[in-house]
Amino acid sequence: MTPSARLQAAIEMLDWIIAAARDNGASADNIAKKFFKERRYAGSGDRRAIRELVYAAIRRWGDRPESGRQAMLGLITEQPELRELFGGSQYGPAAIDADEPVTSGAQIPDWLTSRFASLIDEPEKIALFDRAPLHIRVNGQRSTDLEVRSAWPEATALALPHSYELPAGTQLEDKILFQEGAIEIQDLGSQAIAFAGAASKPTLVLDLCAGAGGKSLALAAMLPSDSKIIAADTDRGRLSRIDPRKRRASARNIETILLAPGQELESLAYLRAGCDMVLVDAPCSGTGTWRRNPELRWRMTPKRLEHTTELQQRLMDLGSEMVKPGGRLVYAVCSLLDVEGGNQTERFLDRHPGWREISIDLPIGRPYRRGLLLSPYHDGTDGFYFTCLEKL
Missing domain, CATH: 3.40.50.150 (Vaccinia Virus protein VP39)
Incomplete structure (x- = not known):
């Protein structure tokens, strides 16, 4: 897929996600799975690039955008390279009209900002959009901490007994210890x-x-x-x-x-x-x-x-x-x-x-x-x- 085609696909996926959020429908992750299942022509690199565009828009806008296109147009200020992809090329998004509406605003909706616990200051709010770590819990009924640490030597012990952090992206589901119930993925x-x-x-x-x-x-x-x-x-x-x-x-x-x-x-x-x-x-x-x-x-x-x-x-x-x-x-x-x-x-x-x-x-x-x-x-x-x- 061309960069413009990837952007158009991201806009279409965002439209699905926006509608689901409005109507209390499926989660963004489930929508992404369905979206790509219907577009098997998208390779792994395409899927990764589309997801990155989609989640950049989701993380950026606190209030629900009117459309995926408006959400992406709003990102141009921070990602100016997107502008040239709105060229009206085949499979890409249409050219930008001068008076076209654009999404704007903060990461957190204004009506929610003042409702946070008093301990949640600005650095705390910024951290709400970091990438979540991968935490696991060792199931002592099925294994031991030593066995799990041997299988994943990169695991870092956390503050609670039998709890560890693994590098983001670590694949667990295909591992024997996971299949046998030795660990559970749990924050x-x-x-x-x-x-x-x-x-x-x-x-x-x-x-x-x-x-x-x-x-x-x-x-x-x-x-x-x-x-x-x-x-x-x-x-x-x-x-x-x-x-x-x-x-x-x-x-x-x-x-x-x-x-x-x-x-x-x-x-x-x-x-x-x-x-x-x-x-x-x-x-x-x-x-x-x-x-x-x-x-x-x-x-x-x-x-x-x-x-x-x-x-x-x-x-x-x-x-x-x-x-x-x-x-x-x-x-x-x-x-x-x-x-x-x-x-x-x-x-x-x-x-x-x-x-x-x-x-x-x-x-x-x-x-x-x-x-x-x-x-x-x-x-x-x-x-x-x-x-x-x-x-x-």
Whole structure:
């Protein structure tokens, strides 16, 4: 493909991504896979160049552009070499009109800028767009740290036990140790949340928003084999991914339960006041994962954020009903916004006077508003806020 044809393909892919962000459709990564599957003529070099153009635009614009073309036109100021590719050549984008609209603005939407936790200053915000590292967790039930370090001598030990960083781009899925469940790909921040949840050695755990089971698997590896972890979610597709993962990891103490949206309490009634620990890894804005999913900025609106925080409150209240006296509730969001973090903890404690904050002792993170804050700049992790609360 010519450079102009690559640019046109990037514009077309951006149009798909913009529409999906507006309509709450597929992720940018999934769209890219489908896009290239329909264009098998694009070689590996073409695909790499197109993706680089697409993600340059996604990372640059905080507000959702009107179109892929406008987004690319906006990049010309910073990448002037793009201008000559808008020449109207075959398979390339049309020539630029003098009065053509162009995307402009900051990397972070104006309406979000003031909502970040007070610890998140300008260097912190810039780091939200760095390339995310590759973190792994060694599964002690299937291997040892020594065996993993022997397989990947370039691995760097991280702050938590059994956690390592590998060079970006390291291929793992085709390796025997990965296939046998010796390691899991998991950001250090997610590992930290599971580590905090496992600290009290709970026997019965409810992972209320389990998704694909990353934190359930981490908890299973950290807790005794006679513990029981119930992974619950309303998303059948995501929950179905747990079974093959737990078999690979030999996590026999995980059970799954599919919840009906709005009827979660009925499905979980048998656990009421019976859990030693409930993890609420709640749906959120995803501001802490912009390094991996920068198009999330294009999906979030003030109205959606309001609905999300209402859901978070409901999930905290629901989770708290499952905790027995002396048990714990761990609330976590991959967000750096106060409205989803510290505000939620303080409001929960106002609504539930029979609870108290428990100090979280970890080698990473910063104490913040009755919880702990992790960020890419300070900790090298995805951005997280989480808290540990005890039922009196």
